[in-house]
Amino acid sequence: MTLTRRKTLTLLGGGCVLAAGSATAYSVTRTPQTALVPWAVAGRYDEQRMRALSYAILAPNPHNRQPWQVDLRKEGEVTLRVDRTRLLPHTDPFSRQIVVGLGCFLELMTLAAAQDGYGIALDLFPDGEDPKALTEGRVAVARFVPGAAEPDAGLFAHTMARQSLKEPYDTTRPGAGTVLDRIASAVTRGSAIDSSNDPEQVAALRLLTVRAFEIEFETPRTYKESVDLFRIGHREVDANPDGIDFTGPTFETLRMAGLFSREAALDRNGMSYRQGLSQITETAMTGMAYVWLTTADNTRAAQITAGRDWLRLNLATTAAGLGMQPMSQALQEFPEMTGPYQEAQQMLAPGGGTVQMLGRLGYGTPVPHSPRWPLESKIVHA
Numbered sequence: 111m112t113l114t115r116r117k118t119l120t121l122l123g124g125g126c127v128l129a130a131g132s133a134t135a136y137s138v139t140r141t142p143q144t145a146l147v148p149w150a151v152a153g154r155y156d157e158q159r160m161r162a163l164s165y166a167i168l169a170p171n172p173h174n175r176q177p178w179q180v181d182l183r184k185e186g187e188v189t190l191r192v193d194r195t196r197l198l199p200h201t202d203p204f205s206r207q208i209v210v211g212l213g214c215f216l217e218l219m220t221l222a223a224a225q226d227g228y229g230i231a232l233d234l235f236p237d238g239e240d241p242k243a244l245t246e247g248r249v250a251v252a253r254f255v256p257g258a259a260e261p262d263a264g265l266f267a268h269t270m271a272r273q274s275l276k277e278p279y280d281t282t283r284p285g286a287g288t289v290l291d292r293i294a295s296a297v298t299r300g301s302a303i304d305s306s307n308d309p310e311q312v313a314a315l316r317l318l319t320v321r322a323f324e325i326e327f328e329t330p331r332t333y334k335e336s337v338d339l340f341r342i343g344h345r346e347v348d349a350n351p352d353g354i355d356f357t358g359p360t361f362e363t364l365r366m367a368g369l370f371s372r373e374a375a376l377d378r379n380g381m382s383y384r385q386g387l388s389q390i391t392e393t394a395m396t397g398m399a400y401v402w403l404t405t406a407d408n409t410r411a412a413q414i415t416a417g418r419d420w421l422r423l424n425l426a427t428t429a430a431g432l433g434m435q436p437m438s439q440a441l442q443e444f445p446e447m448t449g450p451y452q453e454a455q456q457m458l459a460p461g462g463g464t465v466q467m468l469g470r471l472g473y474g475t476p477v478p479h480s481p482r483w484p485l486e487s488k489i490v491h492a
Contacts, residue, residue: 141358142344145351145481149270155485158226159188159254164485166219169421170274170436171211172198173339174480176352178215181491188252190216191490192244196352200335201326201442205244206413210466212249213417217299219252220259220418221266229258239410250414265296268428273479275433278396279472285399289430290471296426297403300412301419301466304458307399314457315400315437319470320391322439322450327387329446337375341481351481394437397470401434408464416466423469433474441465 148167155161159182167176177196181189192212197205220230230252237247285307297303306312326332339353343365347355356370364370374382403419405412420436427434440450458465 142347142481144348146479148482148484149479152270158228160485161226162219162222163188165222165269166215167482167485167488168269169211169214169218170424171214172202172207173336173354174352176483177208178212178488179490180488182489183491186254189248190250190252191246192249194244197244198335200332200444203444204242206443207438208244209410209413210417210420213414214421216250216252216414217418217421218269221262223254224259224261225266227257227259229255231255234411234414241410265422265425268425272424272428273477274435275474275477276393276435277474277477278393279398279433279474281396281398283398283473285471289432290399293423293426293430296422297419298422299418300415301403301405302463303401303403305399305401312397312399316395316397318440318450318453319397319437320394322447323390323394324387325446325450326439326442327390332444334376337372340372340375342370347481351483355481396472398472401469401471402458402465403467404459404463404465406463412464413466420467427471431473432471434469434471437468437470441468
């Protein structure tokens with residue numbers, strides 16, 4: 111029997127747990143504490159902008175880098191900049207995916223503000239934009255306009271349940287066309303949306319996304335960029351609530367036993383590396399339908415638009431009981447990914463434009479919230 115990485119880690123972890131004393135067992139069962147507080151306090155601010163921002167920081171973003179910086183010095187406005195120490199230069203060399211994540215942030219802020227009757231007037235990249243790099247300039251100036259919005263309660267109600275579900279999906283439950291039509295109606299900010307549950311296209315997209323995962327995994331600098339962001343165990347996650355978290359009894363046990371670490375993950379002959387690649391590819395092969403967003407061009411404003419629509423789509427899939435995981439590896443623009451990138455663009459946007467986001471859909475088991483830095487840590491000028 112071939113064991114997935116998840117099963118192997120569970121078996122190893124179980125053996126270590128049985129050998130652990132009471133103090134060790136207590137540590138093993140601990141979960142992050144402060145890293146999950148932002149989810150608990152969302153919406154509990156008196157100041158209206160802070161209330162909207164407390165939801166915005168929960169938005170999905172690449173590698174959970176949370177690259178937003180907020181300036182509140184001008185009354186009634188939020189100025190958004192990017193923290194350039196949180197970019198992904200190897201997997202996202204032009205910071206396109208980072209900007210998509212900033213679009214998710216702005217849309218969730220907009221939806222939250224609307225619950226209080228505030229509209230958001232956005233001025234994007236008022237200092238100009240560079241298609242090759244992010245600068246210190248403003249990403250957006252958001253002006254809060256009282257009485258200028260109708261609450262979109264149907265989407266916003268699912269904010270606290272939203273997640274990027276990266277677990278295996280139930281391969282006995284296909285993605286129904288009626289559900290795909292329903293979630294597509296949430297995309298209203300300017301992106302073009304397409305989806306497919308056609309078995310032939312699903313099979314092709316499974317293989318494409320697996321190949322792209324393998325390239326990212328097997329390219330040393332792109333893989334190391336992810337490994338450097340591993341947060342292993344509740345103490346690391348609480349200390350740095352960003353990046354890629356590994357928590358729960360299994361990972362706590364493996365960490366304490368010295369069986370799982372960043373060093374072990376980088377060892378190409380070790381279990382962590384081999385089983386990690388196996389698990390990622392096996393999980394990718396459980397996509398039951400796919401959805402993708404395309405924009406007419408690839409300007410920074412278009413990337414923001416794609417992020418806004420992706421956030422809306424993520425909320426709509428949550429409302430429909432579907433899991434959705436971004437499968438953006440094939441859309442990455444580092445040289446080794448050129449083949450899958452061109453194939454994805456030709457397959458998914460044959461009429462032109464830029465495919466900004468690709469996701470797999472299916473039914474899976476929800477997982478805990480992703481860690482977050484507190485809102486106050488993201489305000490650079492109050």
